[in-house]
Amino acid sequence: MKQNDNLINLLDYFQENSLTGIGDDEGKFIFDKLAFFIDQKPQYNIFYISIKGTVFDASFAREAIVRLAKHYRKNKGICLLDADKEMLRLNLLAPVLSLDQPVPYYSKGSFDHIKIDKIGIPSKTNLPLFNFVFENGITSASEVAEHLDFKVNNASTKLKSLYEEGFLLRTEDKSESGGVEYKYYAIK
Amino acid sequence: MAATIQFKSKKPSGWISGYDFEQILKEAKLKLYKNKKALTIVIQSRANAPLNTLIRLLNVANQLDGEGFKVTLNFAGKTNNLLGYCHAIGLLECLSEGVILKSDKPFDKNAKIKATGNSYVSIHKISGSVHDKSLPQKLADKITGAIPSISEENRDNLNIQFFSLFSELTRNVCEHSKTELNGFAALQVYRGANGRAEIVVCDSGIGLLESLKPSFKAHNKKYESYSDLQLIREMLTHGISSKKGDLGGNGLCTCFLHAKATNSDMHIRLNDAYYHLFKVAEHHNLESALKVSSDLLRLAGTLISFVVPFNK
Numbered sequence: 001m002k003q004n005d006n007l008i009n010l011l012d013y014f015q016e017n018s019l020t021g022i023g024d025d026e027g028k029f030i031f032d033k034l035a036f037f038i039d040q041k042p043q044y045n046i047f048y049i050s051i052k053g054t055v056f057d058a059s060f061a062r063e064a065i066v067r068l069a070k071h072y073r074k075n076k077g078i079c080l081l082d083a084d085k086e087m088l089r090l091n092l093l094a095p096v097l098s099l100d101q102p103v104p105y106y107s108k109g110s111f112d113h114i115k116i117d118k119i120g121i122p123s124k125t126n127l128p129l130f131n132f133v134f135e136n137g138i139t140s141a142s143e144v145a146e147h148l149d150f151k152v153n154n155a156s157t158k159l160k161s162l163y164e165e166g167f168l169l170r171t172e173d174k175s176e177s178g179g180v181e182y183k184y185y186a187i188k
Numbered sequence: 189m190a191a192t193i194q195f196k197s198k199k200p201s202g203w204i205s206g207y208d209f210e211q212i213l214k215e216a217k218l219k220l221y222k223n224k225k226a227l228t229i230v231i232q233s234r235a236n237a238p239l240n241t242l243i244r245l246l247n248v249a250n251q252l253d254g255e256g257f258k259v260t261l262n263f264a265g266k267t268n269n270l271l272g273y274c275h276a277i278g279l280l281e282c283l284s285e286g287v288i289l290k291s292d293k294p295f296d297k298n299a300k301i302k303a304t305g306n307s308y309v310s311i312h313k314i315s316g317s318v319h320d321k322s323l324p325q326k327l328a329d330k331i332t333g334a335i336p337s338i339s340e341e342n343r344d345n346l347n348i349q350f351f352s353l354f355s356e357l358t359r360n361v362c363e364h365s366k367t368e369l370n371g372f373a374a375l376q377v378y379r380g381a382n383g384r385a386e387i388v389v390c391d392s393g394i395g396l397l398e399s400l401k402p403s404f405k406a407h408n409k410k411y412e413s414y415s416d417l418q419l420i421r422e423m424l425t426h427g428i429s430s431k432k433g434d435l436g437g438n439g440l441c442t443c444f445l446h447a448k449a450t451n452s453d454m455h456i457r458l459n460d461a462y463y464h465l466f467k468v469a470e471h472h473n474l475e476s477a478l479k480v481s482s483d484l485l486r487l488a489g490t491l492i493s494f495v496v497p498f499n500k
Contacts, residue, residue: 087348099434
């Protein structure tokens with residue numbers, strides 16, 4: 001559910017600061033602004049950045065968006081909205097490759113990741129688990145194991161890998177045995 | 189005695205491509221290396237050339253002038269095809285002050301004349317020391333504003349693409365060329381059935397590879413043994429940053445991704461070599477799209493050009 005308090009309109013920052021969307025200096029400036037915004041709202045785990053109406057180059061994209069997602073990896077998720085322009089998404093691709101940081105986005109209601117070939121998306125073996133979590137919401141390893149016919153240990157390892165790679169977030173819960181059980185959810 | 193180069197085509201059409209001009213320079217390079225005092229380039233009356241070639245001509249004239257050559261551009265004949273054209277597109281204004289212009293027909297270098305024909309051309313100086321951040325959007329708007337019939341979605345995407353290419357390439361000139369000599373950003377829009385735009389960005393600095401090489405001793409050790417060709421390949425497919433860590437190196441890689449997305453041709457001229465990537469999207473890998481011309485006239489700086497079709 002996208003709410004206003006965790007929705008960032010990048011165009012507002014462009015207009016308020018007369019930005020051109022060029023270069024890592026402007027990207028770093030926006031990184032600081034967005035990090036400040038995010039840190040003021042600890043109640044949210046996912047932040048949505050609308051890029052509607054903006055144009056930026058790869059250096060800006062690397063510092064303002066991809067590095068921001070990497071900075072919050074495993075703690076908070078960054079998801080782009082209104083990423084409708086194919087050529088603008090291309091400017092995020094090289095930073096996704098070089099920082100090894102996935103960037104999810106919505107375009108015209110469809111969800112995807114900034115990607116090329118096998119890069120930017122979950123690996124072939126982890127993809128069914130990612131899709132299951134994406135479809136079913138907050139999910140434990142035992143639920144994944146039951147529905148996808150994995151051993152629980154195996155499902156747990158793969159989910160942890162998706163979490164560490166920046167595709168999923170997780171929350172701690174108490175298991176029936178009294179230990180810690182992680183529950184995973186997609187950045188969507 | 190001045191070395192002389194004949195700027196003329198062996199083809200009946202009279203057209204001299206960038207490749208043709210490189211071959212002319214290659215044939216003349218021994219004369220040039222031997223006679224380091226004067227060079228006359230005779231531009232034959234029937235010669236015609238696309239923007240890519242003319243920017244190389246401009247670059248060669250300015251660089252040799254900067255090296256102390258007495259450079260003369262001699263537009264031969266009473267009705268020289270290229271004289272009026274070079275004049276109209278502003279190329280003559282971009283020549284260094286030391287370059288001498290000669291013509292059989294009197295002309296005023298500073299007079300304004302209007303270009304004609306089925307294409308739109310624009311040339312801009314890029315400072316090697318001051319980064320003009322407004323230029324990429326201005327140039328992108330010039331191109332997409334000159335495309336007559338195209339869907340708005342396609343126009344928007346092309347605008348972002350040209351903005352991105354100009355942004356990455358002009359910033360490279362400011363950050364890496366390390367020269368006070370001006371670079372150039374030029375564009376030509378061809379209208380009609382085979383609609384396309386050609387963009388060229390060049391400088392007379394130390395060159396893309398040379399700007400990276402000092403980092404090989406410090407934090408890019410794995411590239412020390414790479415050939416120039418291997419470095420180009422790596423820059424296009426993965427990116428190499430002269431800065432430590434993950435603080436750069438996305439520019440050329442992004443340009444290559446754009447070339448792939450629109451099935452463009454991409455050319456890189458460095459040092460004494462010319463790397464041509466043809467119809468990038470039609471090849472499974474970079475190697476099959478790439479042709480290299482080597483042992484050319486050694487030139488300073490970097491020249492990168494793209495030919496982007498409007499309908500991929």
